Amino acid sequence: MMDPDALAEALGVILAEHTGGEKGRYYGGRHISLRRGLGPVNRRCALAHELGHLISGHDPTAAGWIRARQERQADEFAARLLISPIEYALAEQLHGPSLSAIAHELGVTVHLATTWQSLYERQSA
Numbered sequence: 521m522m523d524p525d526a527l528a529e530a531l532g533v534i535l536a537e538h539t540g541g542e543k544g545r546y547y548g549g550r551h552i553s554l555r556r557g558l559g560p561v562n563r564r565c566a567l568a569h570e571l572g573h574l575i576s577g578h579d580p581t582a583a584g585w586i587r588a589r590q591e592r593q594a595d596e597f598a599a600r601l602l603i604s605p606i607e608y609a610l611a612e613q614l615h616g617p618s619l620s621a622i623a624h625e626l627g628v629t630v631h632l633a634t635t636w637q638s639l640y641e642r643q644s645a
Contacts, residue, residue, distance in 0.1 A: 521604050524567040528552070531574065535567075546573035546594075548580045565598060565629045572597030599636035602628050608636060 528535060536553040538545065544566035545553045552570040554563060572594035573580070582590055603626055615621035623633035 521607065522601050524564055524571055524598075524601065527571055527601070528567060531571070533571070533574065544570040546570045546578065546580050550574065561627055561629060564627065565602065565632050568598035568601045568632075569594045571601070595632065595635045596639055599628075599632045599639060602626070602632060603636045605640065608633075608640075 531550065533550050533552055536551070537556040538553045539556050541555065543555050543558060543562055547553065552567070552574065554566055554570070558566060573590065575597065576590070576593055578590040578594070579586070607626060608622070611622045611625040615625060619630050619633050619637070623630045626633065628636075
């Protein structure tokens, strides 16, 4: 598990804030904007997702199926960045199959916990 703020700093990301709309935006290059007022979990997950776009070299102007694929890849990057298999297993032992409780334990959104779960189900299939 890696701190997305530390990764952003190491990559020289220019981080801005915006009002309203999506939680995060990747503008290309090293430019990322996060929605003002996000709570810590949403901010952390949004930054990890946008870093996924940056590291993957995604085109911020893409549309249609290409955009959908880029969004899935950014979600998968964020899930891998923020959730380790050991931490997930421990959270699952504590909370059973409740994804909301697992996500809370891990400090991530339910969406990223679900993404992580489907990634590892595919890998073990």
